[in-house]
Amino acid sequence: MAREMMYADAIATAIIEEMQRDPNVIFYGQNMAMTERDPMLKKFGKQRVRIAPISETAEIGIGVGAAMTGLRPIVELWMSEFMLVAFDQVINEAPRLRYMSGGQVSVPLVLKAGYGFCAGWAGQHSNCVYHTMMGIPGLKVVVPSTPADAKGLMAAAIRDNNPVVYLHSYMLTLDKGEVPDGEYVVPLGVADIKRAGTDVTIVAVGWMVKKAMAAADRLAAEGINAEVVDPRTLAPLDVPTIVDSVKKTGRVVLVDQAPRHSSAAAVIAGEIAEHAADLRTLRLVTALDAPNPYSEPLENYVVPNEDKIVDAVKSVMAHEAVAA
Amino acid sequence: MAREMMYADAIATAIIEEMQRDPNVIFYGQNMAMTERDPMLKKFGKQRVRIAPISETAEIGIGVGAAMTGLRPIVELWMSEFMLVAFDQVINEAPRLRYMSGGQVSVPLVLKAGYGFCAGWAGQHSNCVYHTMMGIPGLKVVVPSTPADAKGLMAAAIRDNNPVVYLHSYMLTLDKGEVPDGEYVVPLGVADIKRAGTDVTIVAVGWMVKKAMAAADRLAAEGINAEVVDPRTLAPLDVPTIVDSVKKTGRVVLVDQAPRHSSAAAVIAGEIAEHAADLRTLRLVTALDAPNPYSEPLENYVVPNEDKIVDAVKSVMAHEAVAA
Amino acid sequence: MPRKTAGKSLTRKARTGSDQLQWMYTQMVRIREFEEAVKRTFIEHPGVIRGHSHLGDGAEASIVGALSTRHDADIVMPSYRCHGYPVVLGTPLRKIMAEVFGRRDGLCHGFGGSMHLSDPSRYFPGTSGIIGQAIAHATGAALTAQVKNSGQIVYCFFGDGASKQGAFFESLNMAAVWKLPIVYVLENNQYQAYTHFSLEDANAVAGDPLSKKADAFSIPGVTVDGTDPVAVQKVVAKAADRARAGKGPSLVETKFYRLSAHGNVITVPPLSTQFPDHEAVAVYGNRKEFEHWKAKDPVKRFRARLLKNRALTEPSAKRIEAAARAEVEDAVQFALASPLPAPEEALQYVYA
């Protein structure tokens, strides 16, 4: 059974279901559960659902320590940039402690944050910082692009015994989609082919999956059959699925909301370069090299969009594919 | 005129010379200038040379504010991981303020830190976190590999009107080399071909340049003529020099002390994939996917070394180069 | 940033007497009118203001009382809730409004918006939207003043919520050790976004004032009625004198009440947004609290007091108010008429 649900509700549903399943899951953060009337507080009580001050280092660090000693905390961090004030906890504590202890402790922690709110929030609230968390051994990074994935990946993140950064796109908050009822877990580390195609591979992340799908529709109308691959988790990164698609189509466009050298796309392009050796033609479609500007025309100019994806696909189609 | 000098001394020399040149340059950090006998303190006085508490967020944030109002601070941060507790200041304050002000303010700030001390410092002190600072519009990142570059790039960093993260390799601290006397400025954003070659390009960063040079010597003895390219600054990244070299040799090995997906090498590989479209063969030689372990055999296993570079070069040599 | 040896401030000339009080009232009214106009824009011109805007209504006495002690070249570094300060510093309202509207003639040419005003020519270098971080920047500005021996001091404003961020503690410790010329004004408007400060502050939980945090740095800490500009002026003047004398920082908690909601409702475009009810009502269902503080509206109370004390006549009060309204209305029209920036301009200003 499935139900149509908003992306934001799918995330909330997963959290509620997992909290019902496992009494060790707790949930806290700023500006949540302010009053006794809060539905989560009512359901799970004030031991398990809490409001926190603006103290990300302590909030995340407390999550790490609680996870080391038997809880499974979910920390609500709101915008992903707010993690930066506590970034040592994210990339140099949570993912290191197990290793340094020689496997004795584990840190089952979920850091939940929205990212990339390109809606006039200017230079410090709208950027994508996921590249900073990629490739950190011990850390997992999830970026769901649909309501169903949002639910299934949140369930997996909570059940995972490692620290997981769960990044939801603020731009997708209200998007609707079919979401399976009840237990639904999408494994971490498995990319999803959101649309099968033969001519060109588009690899896109989070909000950009939606844009890539729209671009693929437009391209289809022009006879170009694009495959859209959504890695879903940036760590672990499902390189084989991406590389197989690229080997099949022989052409790839990578779309990312972040600026070029701070994008996941550049790293994925590096993998493709090593593993799909006979690829001839690859394009990156990323944000331009500027922080997010405030004013609308400026912001629209910086952030990637459907047109830019369509153009990039057309430019790679102009190359002869070498693959079989 | 030039003199043989240690890498560490070359950095110190640049700082002293620039402080002599410009009274707006100040220098502070933890565990420095403890007593009146400190030579820097004696030379520049206690207004310009200061000791700071273990407060990286304030140390860097104060540097940002001082830079906004007319000073040119150099903040000594010791190990680059210590910046993580203050990472918002590094990637979401210093590089954004100019843009958000519409060009009214500038932030001429140097954040000096050592990185990658693979000498038994275990999981939190020896890692490479430069990838987290790449591709952040407004931020420059410098990684010198020789004493001469160490001096010239520090001078450039101090004179630059933007925030610059200056990352020196702890492993190169005592290495000696010729360093030009007096004014010597290496522009930011210009890669250096450390060794010219024809058969294969090796792109390496920081300490890995030294390993790549040693590997190139060994390869030369076997008749393989490797070109070693040192980007010197990861931001701005001199893509044309790298791509031209790769186009010339047709083969590339990228060497990086960081794990694969958190390496600069992966990002550079992505650029090569887009720009050197007829490249057939690319290999990444990076740290294995683990935090730095404490014990010596473990650490040596994780970190890239000469042998691994030589092997990777031989493996790419087995491919037919397609370039002219 | 222009550098001056701190001159005599215009406002200081008249620190006592009705000139000063009228100046204060004028500035408070200008801030209030400006914020009301921003709020109205969400209704009258939907879509014109993007992102998240935050108003200073309720903070007027704190802002103006504190800045009334300022000397000409002193530096002002507020939080992201920053409209009120440049209003007092003399930045043309046209430029401020145009920035809030994202226009090319805005203070920051549309790059910063409501949260990131900046007017270095008037000693207002800029703000951060990341809570607490600008406390360190302000401390750095004080370091510049000290190193350059410029005679300037820094006024650093931040919220009750920000006082729970590590940057606050680290910065005050360093400022105290280095004896930097800075006054820290903790604007306790009783809420951090939707959270009442009693839910997150350990001093508050124990019934202590937030200024007690000053003990952690062995510096003076005072709490003052932040709805009374004269009371604020008095304690900030003392702190400013201390800073000017090279004795280091002080912490002043001005306690008042934010009169509007935290900000406009957060929406995903193209859904439109407006200011909702104040959190006391919308979140906590506590209309009584809201009405209690509404009755203490600092602008209204100061007006009544000045009239009572005859520091102001009813006609001159009306003149001040009408002038402020006209100035703000002119700013709105100017901002509406100003063009949006051209897309390609976005790649400017990334590097200096």
Add this chain to the structure above:
Amino acid sequence: MPRKTAGKSLTRKARTGSDQLQWMYTQMVRIREFEEAVKRTFIEHPGVIRGHSHLGDGAEASIVGALSTRHDADIVMPSYRCHGYPVVLGTPLRKIMAEVFGRRDGLCHGFGGSMHLSDPSRYFPGTSGIIGQAIAHATGAALTAQVKNSGQIVYCFFGDGASKQGAFFESLNMAAVWKLPIVYVLENNQYQAYTHFSLEDANAVAGDPLSKKADAFSIPGVTVDGTDPVAVQKVVAKAADRARAGKGPSLVETKFYRLSAHGNVITVPPLSTQFPDHEAVAVYGNRKEFEHWKAKDPVKRFRARLLKNRALTEPSAKRIEAAARAEVEDAVQFALASPLPAPEEALQYVYA
């Protein structure tokens, strides 16, 4: 981590009387002997210890006094200067030494080393090498205890230097608001690395104790002579009782003196390293200070006091010391004989 309802502690049984005092002396001697052996290893077996090791000599009274109030299942979370705590918790010295030597039989199989000991089976989950960060982890462990209602409390140890890191302030505020069962022990050994605390702490600059920082959270703050284990026991017991009673955290500053240098000299391999002179001498040229505190050596003073009070006889003191020496010597031999891990093992333990 095993979870127990807090039982009666072995040590508590004998909180007064000579059993307890002898237990304390024994633990102090075991720590001291262990640290001396580590220090000697740099000379006797150069290259065996890599990286940076930090000793607890001088901290014995603080560690043992505090932990003497511990109940069986209480959690202990120290800083990276962490050898002494597992010694007291009963972790075999063999395993600790083997870890410091980077051997496969080490506590963490050679993955952590001196800075990252961890023995969750004995309620010691692990440490962080990044200053101040583990204060938040310890606070999180206290959250676990509270949520699970396990009856456990947490002993969180950290340095004077760490009390200048934002994590310290943020954590104590949250612990106070949430009334978490935790005792914060600020080990003021008077130096952060090479910096005397008077150069970086605002309380110290003003002549106040560091425990004054507790005011920022409206929690009890006490400073105690950290060279006297009985004095430490007394104040920590009160703080522990408060935590057990659900009344929340306390801050205890134990003031003592680090007797060795911060750590072995930092070198680039293959240069060899040893412990240099204490910073008081090597950096500040202040041998007087060093000798002053050396004369207050907590182990020696406690020994003398116990002998004087007849809580201990000379022969039993000697027995304790000889046993500790033998235990440590055995640990060194065990560690030397233990194999290094095989290279490929490095890819273990990355994920759970």
